Structures are given as structure tokens and as C-alpha cells.
Amino acid sequence: MLDTEPVFDPAIAVRPAKLADGRDLIYFDDVDTTLDAARSVDARTLDPRPANAHMRQDPLTGEWVSIAAARQNRVMLPPAHLDPLAPQTPDNPSEIPSVYDVAVFENRSPSFGPALAEPDASDAEALADLRRIGLERTKTSIGRCEVVCFSPAHEGSFGSLSRSRARTVIEAWAHRTAALSALPGVQEVFPFENRGREIGVTLPHPHGQIYSYPYITPRTERLLAAIDDYGPTLMGDILERERNGPRVLLSGEHWTAFVPFAARWPIEVHLLPHRHVPDFAATTLDERDELAGLYLQLLRGIDKLYDSPTPYIAA
Structure with a gap:
């Protein structure tokens, strides 16, 4: 739990809207935006949203796998004039009705959600039940999946x-992390x-996603177990060791990027804040300002390694 409420940059305007089928759409305007406050209405006629996905438990690992059949119908490498993440035009009935700087909207065919837990449901009881192993166990894939353009x-x-745009995206991550963390069952x-197409990306449009899970993911469970075993200073001790070692790539007042001691991939970089924070929503405005520059420098440096753009998963 946070001791204080998240602080957001008042210079980055946040403009909530709705899509034609009721999904949330939020515009985030750059500090130096050239756009006015007005936004077009989504006047499309859309089919009802697909049925909520469901999860199945793998009894060999205890992991839950979301089965989202509707995702088979998502757009796959469309031509530029039919880009579903570009602003709508008469010839392109895309997901976003207005010109924008940064836009966030609910995924039409999500792996999790739009159903949520009952507001009074116990998180502790839900997590305990999810960790129980059984045969052919299924549950509704509650949660939320959003696209960040x-x-x-x-x-x-x-x-x-x-x-400036990178800073707006980081602000959107902070806003949405706070909002999504408050949803029942997340x-x-x-x-x-x-x-990169090499790892299965289906749209070349610059975008990311936010998944809000109804469980704690396996890698995070392992991390929490490592902290329980080592002690609460694990991340701070790793950061101190790396900052005094040979693997640092970039460092600022608030963040350090380094190649981890036990890197598992040909290219692997960890970017850590210099203090304990639970998530993006708990970062300060100064931390987000510095992150915008450092993260751009890091990604552009990785792209200089090869003759073609480097495919990656950044989380």
C-alpha cells in the first residue's frame, strides 16, 4: 500500500472519453501539444464485445493460462491506410476517433476482462484459491487489458x-497503473x-499494452520468494553492487541501467530506480522526467548494435 497518493503532472492534460461500444478511451496531451481540447465522438456501429475469456490451470506448474478465442480475429499486419491505431478517417474506421498525442483504450479482444471481481471479494482468499492445485480447474479471466498508443x-x-512524447507515455503508465490497481480483483x-515481427508483433504502429492480472504472475511470485529468503534489502543490495561494478550502461540521479550478473538473453538490461517504489504510480515527477531521457538513450543505443531495428520485449 502507498503511504501517499500518486502525484501526476498537471501540465499533461488527461481527457477521458468513450468508444462506441462503451470501452474507456483516455487521451494524454504532451506538455507542448499543438492539439486543442476538443475530441471527436466515436460514431461507429460496433458489434457487441466478445464474451469474457476464461482461464485454465496447468496442474503441473500451478500456472493459469487465459483462453481468449476472440483474439484470433485481431488485425494482423494491416496496410498503413487501415491502421487500427491511427486516428479515424472516412476510409479507416480505427479505434481512435481523434488526432492524439498519446491514447489509451480498452482492448476490444482482451485476454483478461472486462469482467471484474465482486467489489467486496477478498484478495487473500482469491489468491489462496488460485494457488490450490486441481484437475481441469477453470475460472473467468477477470481483469483489464489496455492498448497504449x-x-x-x-x-x-x-x-x-x-x-516530450516519451514523458507523456510514462505519465500515462503512472496514471493507468494507479487506476487499474484499484479495480476489484486486479x-x-x-x-x-x-x-518487431520476429517476436510476433502484429502492428508496426508505435504502441504498448498494459495487462492487469487477476493473479500474481509466476516470475513475480519467484521474485517475492527470493526477497522472503534473502531479506527486504535484496533489490537495494543488487543495485548497490551493480552501481559499483563493471556492468553499468547508464546512470542518472534517480535511475541506473545495467546488464544483470545472471543475464539469460543475448541482450538483457535491467533499469532500476534508486529507491524502493512499488510501481509507476509511486514515482515522483522528477523520477519520470529523468526516466524519459534515460530510457530513450538506452533503447536507441540498443538499436545501434545491428543494421536493422532490434526486436525486444520491454516491461
């Missing part, structure tokens, strides 16, 4: 953004960006 451009990634909020 970094730019109205048809192609690009976080690394191709201006510093146990973990996970903003990420996948880049």
Missing part, C-alpha cells in the same frame, strides 16, 4: 519518440512494449 504515426517504437499491473 505512443503516437499517431503508422510506424515506430518508444525509442523513436521525442523526449493483483498485478504490467505495462510493456513488444517491438
